[in-house]
Amino acid sequence: MSHPRPARLVGVIGTHTDIGKTWATSRLIERLRAKGLRVSARKPVQSFEAHATVTDADVLAAASGEDRCVVCPSHRWYPRALAPPMAADCLSQDPIKVNDLVAEIAWPAECDIGFVETVGGLRSPIAHDGDSLDLLVRVNVDEFLLIADAALGTINAIQLTLGALPVLPTTILLNRFDETNELHRLNRDWLAAHCDAGVLTDTAGWR
């Protein structure tokens, strides 16, 4: 049996953990849904501080209008702020396999755009046998959305990330971009001139 797949499947990656993948993706989902598009979000596995009251799945679910345990299955919630396989080990949970994470992703029958959010940065371990990039390759995404910041050092982080990606359309979103900050503007312009990717400073420009 073939499983439904969104018409457009976007892999969300970051230059670093806490860069704003969930925040930016949620803002983008809200904007797309307001236009009438059917949008879903999936975070195949998540790890977080044990005392956290709101997880990435909660934030994405609030934006997409889905159940948080549909966004991220409840058995893939690891309450330790470590890469998921490391968290699983510390919590004496079973090893995480990329194949299982992929198999657990289910989309609604009709979905215009699906977002798969990874963990940490592109090469952060997401399972015992693979990292965020491995997962998105297995999921066979159509394109990448790279969340980065606009501050000093971002060019290196973005270049390293782009260099590790397969050739697919990629959009860079500079989270927390401040138009009044000259460095932010100069970084945006340099990236637009030198990178083979679209460069956005907010979700409004996403096409």
Ligand SMILES: Nc1ncnc2c1ncn2[C@@H]1O[C@H](COP(=O)(O)OP(=O)(O)OP(=O)(O)O)[C@@H](O)[C@H]1O
């Ligand atoms: N543009 C922004 N404005 C306000 N708060 C933001 C913004 N971007 C991120 N944040 C906040 O920064 C924190 C980290 O962001 P977020 O959880 O989106 O990062 P992440 O890349 O998804 O992290 P992880 O590696 O855990 O997946 C969150 O508390 C989030 O609400």
Ligand SMILES: C[C@H](N)[C@@H](CCCCCC(=O)O)NC(=O)O
């Ligand atoms: C705990 C964090 N919030 C995040 C995992 C980040 C792992 C980073 C590992 C690394 O690259 O060193 N978890 C998650 O996105 O579900």
